[in-house]
Amino acid sequence: xxxxIPDGVRALLDAPNYVHMSTLKADGTPRNWVVWVGLEDExxxxxxxxxxxxxxxxxxxxxxxxxxxxxxxxxxxxxxxGRVVEIRPDAGCxxxxxxxxxxxxxxxxxxxxxxxxxxxxIEKANERTLGFVHSPARA
Numbered sequence: 001x002x003x004x005i006p007d008g009v010r011a012l013l014d015a016p017n018y019v020h021m022s023t024l025k026a027d028g029t030p031r032n033w034v035v036w037v038g039l040e041d042e043x044x045x046x047x048x049x050x051x052x053x054x055x056x057x058x059x060x061x062x063x064x065x066x067x068x069x070x071x072x073x074x075x076x077x078x079x080x081x082g083r084v085v086e087i088r089p090d091a092g093c094x095x096x097x098x099x100x101x102x103x104x105x106x107x108x109x110x111x112x113x114x115x116x117x118x119x120x121x122i123e124k125a126n127e128r129t130l131g132f133v134h135s136p137a138r139a
Contacts, residue, residue: 001123004042008127009078012068013039016103021046022065023057030065031057037066038099044082044120047096051114058084058118066120075130086119 005013013019019037022030033054038045044066048055058064062084070076090096093108095117100108 002042002121003123003125005039005044005122006125006127009068009080009125010039012070012076012078012127013037013044015070017068017071019066019068021054023054024061024063025057026060036099036103037068038095038102040119042122043085044080044122045095045099045117046120047090047093047099047108047115047117049110049112049114050116055116055118059087064120073129074134075132076127077129078125078127080122081124082120082122084118085121088117088119089113090115090117 019035021033021035023033025031031053035046035048035054038047046054064082064084066080066082068078088095091111091113093100093111093115096115097107100106
């Protein structure tokens, strides 16, 4: 059952934080990816080439897991579960360009008929911040 993305989770996804996405292989084992994401209302957008394994995985099994941590405070994090509800053609990068601009300040450099956008509805989400200060020891 789809849910509204909680405000704290939305803030992490709206910022240029890297998202880890798990897809499922044909044998059911997870495969992990680092992805950029966009938001459209209550959906997460993941754009990619339709020829890569993450796209093949999501076409076969729409279930995905996502996690994100705040680049400024890695102890602020969120975990989400969802499923792909739509696959949109994105040859001209209408969906990818705003995401690329969020992360790099520039439109996405690669265009082509293989570009697609996976629209993911969220079914579970939680966010939390641990009480640590990120100051790793320097060698």
